[in-house]
Amino acid sequence: MSRTSPILLVEDSDEDYETTMRAFKKVRMANQVIRCEDGDQALDYLFRRGIYKDALKSPRPSLILLDLNLPGTDGRAVLEKLKKESNLRMIPVVILTTSSDQRDIDKCYSEGANSFVQKPVSFENFVESLQRLKDFWFEIVLHPDLESEDS
Secondary structure: OOOOOOEEEEOOOHHHHHHHHHHHHHOOOOOOEEEEOOHHHHHHHHOOOHHHOOOOOOOOOOEEEEOOOOOOOOHHHHHHHHHOOOOOOOOOEEEEEOOOOHHHHHHHHHOOOOEEEEOOOOHHHHHHHHHHHHHHHHHHOOOOOHHHHHO
16 A cells, blocks of 8 residues: 555544644645545545546545544444445544544444544644554554455
8 A cells, every 4th residue: 555545534624624634734644635524425435426436536545534523424324334345344444533432432443443533632732643643554554455445
């Protein structure tokens, strides 16, 4: 897997999206970030439906950053659906949310989340969290060959 494979960011809040993009810039994240603003759009992207039907225009993400509290289909349901699909379940999913509810944490891990990160309040702490996320997911971890999953 290329270290520049896209990241799918599922985030409805414009403010949180902009903060995340500023933090990615600060940690020199080279990966393209594809944003879906709600759970339904994320599922369309992942299942290549509607405007995302063309695989060349909607490449498989190397990592999904998934908010839980989304309009329409929420992040919990997105996680559940994608982890049940054989050609999607291997994509690592990091829950990135304001929630610290233990029920959410337990449910997400039981549904196959690879990690659960509570969004830090301060920008400096958020940058530090994303630096660690970058180091772990793009410098340390070996990823499955997701391109072969599409064939």
